[in-house]
Amino acid sequence: MPHSAPTRLRVAAIDFLNPAPLMWDFDHPPLASALAARYQVHSTQPSLCADELLAGRADLGLIPIAALTPELAIVSDCAIASLDCVRSIQLIIKLKSHSGKLNPLTAQVDTDRALARVRTIAADTASRSSLAYAQILFKKFIGTAPQFLPAPANPIAMLRHADAALLIGDPALLALENRTRIESTIGPCLWLDLAHEWTYRTHLPWVAAVWAVRTVALTGSPLTPTQLTADLQLSRDHGLAHIESLVEEWTPRIAIPPATTRHYLTRNIHYTLTPACVAAVELFRRYAAEASLLPPLPTLRFL
Numbered sequence: 001m002p003h004s005a006p007t008r009l010r011v012a013a014i015d016f017l018n019p020a021p022l023m024w025d026f027d028h029p030p031l032a033s034a035l036a037a038r039y040q041v042h043s044t045q046p047s048l049c050a051d052e053l054l055a056g057r058a059d060l061g062l063i064p065i066a067a068l069t070p071e072l073a074i075v076s077d078c079a080i081a082s083l084d085c086v087r088s089i090q091l092i093i094k095l096k097s098h099s100g101k102l103n104p105l106t107a108q109v110d111t112d113r114a115l116a117r118v119r120t121i122a123a124d125t126a127s128r129s130s131l132a133y134a135q136i137l138f139k140k141f142i143g144t145a146p147q148f149l150p151a152p153a154n155p156i157a158m159l160r161h162a163d164a165a166l167l168i169g170d171p172a173l174l175a176l177e178n179r180t181r182i183e184s185t186i187g188p189c190l191w192l193d194l195a196h197e198w199t200y201r202t203h204l205p206w207v208a209a210v211w212a213v214r215t216v217a218l219t220g221s222p223l224t225p226t227q228l229t230a231d232l233q234l235s236r237d238h239g240l241a242h243i244e245s246l247v248e249e250w251t252p253r254i255a256i257p258p259a260t261t262r263h264y265l266t267r268n269i270h271y272t273l274t275p276a277c278v279a280a281v282e283l284f285r286r287y288a289a290e291a292s293l294l295p296p297l298p299t300l301r302f303l
Contacts, residue, residue: 008040009223012052012061015043016169018080018088018269019062020246021239038223046127059217064129064209065281066294072212073303076232079273081207086195087268089130090172093118093164093190114190115142122151122158123166129208130168132288133194139291141201159186170254177256204280225303236271
């Protein structure tokens with residue numbers, strides 16, 4: 001007996017703070033029950049979302065831009081991006097000097113010198129895009145190739161065994177809140193926001209992730225591309241209209257002040273895939289291909 005086409009799209013989502021506005025309608029009434037009839041959502045790590053899509057274990061995913069392939073189509077104008085500092089991707093470098101301060105007039109020069117001294121980086125590998133951004137920073141802009149050592153997201157342990165630590169997502173936000181305690185143990189450090197480093201050097205936004213779909217999954221599905229796009233955009237818009245509710249929900253879940261969560265969701269993260277963001281994704285993939293970090297992706301595919 002032939003199998004019927006699945007009635008629900010399988011969705012790989014990320015249980016971090018930054019995509020919370022995108023997932024609003026999936027998690028809250030009055031639209032959660034209607035969406036549950038069209039989508040089957042489960043949470044995973046950013047680095048695993050694309051694996052699930054490409055392996056056919058998921059149909060739609062919020063995936064790192066490093067994981068885009070010609071087989072996947074970008075859906076809607078939603079994104080996880082930043083126009084400057086994002087806070088949730090931190091490169092922490094142990095300083096040789098104990099001053100811990102930079103002269104504002106020579107800050108970028110000093111930053112580049114500090115980056116040039118880095119030989120080993122303990123890296124949280126939860127996001128492929130963040131790891132690739134860090135590798136591009138060193139290869140393209142500094143001209144070095146430090147060794148990246150996969151490590152659990154514990155900044156003190158990471159910095160005890162490497163020159164620098166790369167933290168991503170909620171662990172990066174927590175590290176910033178505990179900066180004094182970390183430096184009292186490790187010593188003075190240079191804290192670099194990699195989104196800011198990218199925007200400073202390219203004059204383009206920093207983009208982390210986009211919704212992507214296996215278009216074959218829509219074949220025979222009652223869910224149309226128009227409905228899918230509308231569902232994702234409306235969920236994003238409703239989430240941005242309920243920031244205070246998200247702050248209240250996430251305050252017990254992550255040990256940062258509510259004011260920091262509010263600022264993060266409203267000022268640090270940019271949730272629209274603008275033309276400048278598209279240009280940033282294209283440049284990122286070109287730089288990554290030139291550095292042999294990722295396969296070439298000549299054109300982006302949109303649903």
